[in-house]
Amino acid sequence: MQNLQKLLEFLVKSPLDFVIVGGFAAVLHGCNQTTRDIDICLVLVPDKIQLLRQVLKPLNPKIRTTQEKPSFLTSPEDMSGIQNLHLETDLGVLDLVAKVEGVGDFYSVLKNAIEIELYGEKCFLISLDDLIKSKKALGRHRDLVVVKELEAIKNEIFR
Amino acid sequence: MNKLKHVASDRSWEKKGIDIWLIRSNLKLSHEDRVAQHQNTLDCIFELRKMKIPQHAKSAKTARISG
Numbered sequence: 001m002q003n004l005q006k007l008l009e010f011l012v013k014s015p016l017d018f019v020i021v022g023g024f025a026a027v028l029h030g031c032n033q034t035t036r037d038i039d040i041c042l043v044l045v046p047d048k049i050q051l052l053r054q055v056l057k058p059l060n061p062k063i064r065t066t067q068e069k070p071s072f073l074t075s076p077e078d079m080s081g082i083q084n085l086h087l088e089t090d091l092g093v094l095d096l097v098a099k100v101e102g103v104g105d106f107y108s109v110l111k112n113a114i115e116i117e118l119y120g121e122k123c124f125l126i127s128l129d130d131l132i133k134s135k136k137a138l139g140r141h142r143d144l145v146v147v148k149e150l151e152a153i154k155n156e157i158f159r
Numbered sequence: 160m161n162k163l164k165h166v167a168s169d170r171s172w173e174k175k176g177i178d179i180w181l182i183r184s185n186l187k188l189s190h191e192d193r194v195a196q197h198q199n200t201l202d203c204i205f206e207l208r209k210m211k212i213p214q215h216a217k218s219a220k221t222a223r224i225s226g
Contacts, residue, residue: 002201002205003198004194004197004198004201005194005195005197005198008194024197027193027194027197028190028193028194030182030185030186030188030193031182031185032178032181032182032185034197034200034201034204035197036201116190117190118190118191118194119191125190145176148175148176148177149177149182152172152175152177152179152182153182153186155172156179156182156183156186157186
């Protein structure tokens with residue numbers, strides 16, 4: 001059974017440097033939408049991917065985009081040039097992205113990210129404005145529904 | 160006057176299909192509580208789906224027999 005709450009706690013207590021993005025970031029900002037995965041943006045270079053493998057090992061991570069669902073601990077062998085990793089773990093679905101649509105790479109997302117405290121740890125959450133930009137750039141119906149809610153949240157915060 | 164402006168603003172969000180009261184309620188929660196609330200919703204969805212499984216199994220079986 002998916003437990004994104006535990007997955008998030010696991011991630012924030014890990015040594016990984018990341019920014020929470022996507023639908024779960026919308027939830028953290030106060031949206032009513034439900035999401036079935038956690039999306040994080042980070043630097044996906046070989047040594048960071050190796051660290052990811054070590055950190056995620058207890059969660060039995062698998063690559064969920066292929067039918068065979070190979071273990072992320074051994075696949076892909078070539079770790080260069082990876083832009084996205086779509087994983088299935090024992091605690092739920094975890095998507096890792098090197099770039100956020102409409103915003104840019106990890107450092108561009110981090111520049112405006114807000115620091116929040118979760119489970120006694122500091123972590124980074126994509127800014128409301130950057131999340132709106134990324135959802136608009138994706139442009140799917142479900143993203144545009146989230147955009148409306150995020151704009152309502154922005155209005156509430158600054159009114 | 161200010162109160163009237165807020166009422167007009169609330170109505171405009173309602174017209175866009177946004178439950179502004181639910182959002183206000185979310186904004187009062189801590190980040191951890193927002194995550195916990197979301198997890199509760201996911202758990203409810205999971206339980207509802209589990210309850211539907213026997214119905215699907217039954218209809219699939221019926222379909223095979225009749226087919």
